[in-house]
Amino acid sequence: MTDELLGRHKAVLPDWLALYYADPMEITHGEGRHVWDAEGNKYLDFFGGILTTMTAHALPEVTKAVSEQAGRIVHSSTLYLNRPMVELAERIAQLSGIPDARVFFTTSGTEANDTALMLATTYRRSNQILAMRNSYHGRSFSAVGVTGNKGWSPTSLSPLQTLYVHGGVRTRGPYADLSDADFVTACVADLEDLLGHGRPPAALIAEPVQGVGGFTSPPDGLYAAFREVLGRHGVLWIADEVQTGWGRTGDNFWGWQAHGRNGPPDILTFAKGIGNGMSIGGVVARAEIMNCLDSNSISTFGGTQITMAAGLANLAYLVEHDLQGNARRVGGLLIERLRAITAQIPEVKEVRGRGLMIGIELVKPGTDEANPQAASAVLEAARREGLLLGKGGGHNTSALRIAPPLSLTVAEAEEGADALERALRSIR
Template identity: 85%
Template sequence: MTPDLFGRHRAVLPDWLALYYEDPLEITHGEGRHVWDAAGNKYLDFFGGILTTMTAHALPEVAKAVGEQAGRILHSSTLYLNRPMVELAERVACLSGIPDARVFFTTSGTEANDTALLLATAYRRSNTILAMRNSYHGRSFSAVGVTGNRGWSPTSLSPLQTLYVHGGVRTRGPYAHLDDREFTDACVDDLKDLLGHTRAPAALIAEPVQGVGGFTSPPDGLYAAFREVLHERDILWIADEVQTGWGRTGEHFWGWQAHGQNGPPDIVTFAKGIGNGMSVGGVVARAEIMNCLDSNSISTFGGTQVTMAAGLANLAYLLEHDLQGNARRVGGLLLERLRAVAARVPHVREVRGRGLMIGVELTRPGTEEAAPEAASAVLEEARAGGLLIGKGGGHDTSALRIAPPMSLTVAEAEEGAAILERALRSV
């Protein structure tokens, strides 16, 4: 990136607006699973604009749909009938698994989660929310208030009373030594004990796989066990699928389906990948919950025609080309390849994930102590080798986040794994 642009960025944008790399990168264009910077360097993209470029960069089907819609009308607000919005809502409602579903579109995952919290608290007449430790749900005032990751929660002030539950991180914490069944039982007992000390919460909000938290997840079935406890007390379950939805985990179309033995969540939020770069988020809920608000509301930019056209084209491509199956197959190969690499690198504590959502946690060799400086060094080395990845984890950000577009090929997975191996060995 040119120093001039970096200086201009720092002069007019907030100090807390994070940039990757010591020499920040300006991405100018992309194609498929690759992007190019302002200097003409080519990179294999294993982060997809934070899991947002879900299918591919410059996907012709999406570009064509956006261009054609832009040539007709870009925007009219929700005050008018909107055919692309209705069509995408119909598809999402059908895919959600929620009976009698209603869909409300927003412009981001943060706004989607904010809306879900509004619906839950209004429906249950309670401002108490259960959330998971190490979680992340966005940067709005209410979303920050239910974020359990210290590094992304800048204030303790909140319109909500939030109580944090065990279970989102399988291999750390007081129950890490237990087997999966014992771990789940202990977390359920903890939840029951917590509920015995508070007034009835409105909802539990949880990511099936914690994104910013470093792609951590509980044993399959934990949220199903939670659901039994919640259902007995009329507490809603909100599944934050902003990063896990649309088949990215490979095994399931939605992350909650790994925990769906007792039926779907009451509310599902989504964003990121559905727009393939366009600003699309949304909430799906049962009609009685979605319709519980007793005042008028609109969305100026949620569901605007051009973003809905992109979402429809992108979703059609994903389903027609079975990108969920590709995430399962290619993601499984990549996961095993990285685990083989990790076995030879002392800094790597764990390689985890499913589908094309993989976390590599780094620690100081021979200890359980996080190594954020090692994560930063690997990020830099990977870029030097032509690979873009992300970071995450608890407040120490010592996990590498790997989430390529879901059309990733086997050859590209091998190429990326080889670059990452060299970067890990360099540390």
């Protein structure tokens, strides 16, 4: 049955549309933190559809909201007043921390970042963008142009002139051996030097925690220090919160808040978790930036009633059940458990992350060389143990990515850690 579907997939879909596993699987349904495949196998989901199933699979509050909205009207476009869109925009504007905020809804994180880049370059009258090495911002032409991860950048052509900055990866690169304070100082000096050559760029776009890059992050405060430099040059800061938003990191509701001593970003982008599987993305910016476009613009599918209903119900559940606090508590326990079980496994370079956004980087034993073969082997072994993981990293996809729904229980965290330990030890 699966082989037949795989054959059909290959016959009509692009070769570059990647599938996990040597024998790809079809997921047919889910509940809570678990999913089932077409063969009836049950899995604990530690990847959540690439950080998208934020609260739980088949969350009754969300499915009820979607069903009720579908019975009224599914879509009308942004050419008409849309009550659910206004209500969700009001909530997100307030939560963003950006003063006098305006919200524009899109259908994906890629489209959100594309919109943010258009706003920044129009507002600043410059097509030059600063981006972080090892970054990922989406698959549109402009988003690929600011992606600093060669594995996800299929073309060097771009409408933007992009300059890449140090700092997104703490444990690799020329500053890896420095203390946190010296690392920040060195990265800021690099930025200062970069800005000393040529005209000031429009913006810096940065993920507070790099998602596709393997859940890497700088020391807290780096982007606050960057902000001081950028502010002197009039350069905007775009925080790409597509993966870090909505409390996933536990300590903060937004990833930028770990770097927030100089206030919120000028532009914030979001997507993934807010829809719990429904297609929602968006941009938040203060009014003078959001309103800088001098031509008409609409979104046919951004902010459609059915996705906004899902977002409202999902966000309400997240806040009312303090899933940010759960991510902090359960994620903290999971990280410590994973560090304990990997301490004697030489293929593991480090366990990093915060909240329920955890990366495990694998290397060839006795070296600092990336080990993508081991990452793939662990992914396969974990599946056999009933656990779904993700992969990432800027060095040949050598990091395991762990990002379960934020309602993960302590018992499920223990279950996942046990399965992952067996998977890691099986590749020895």
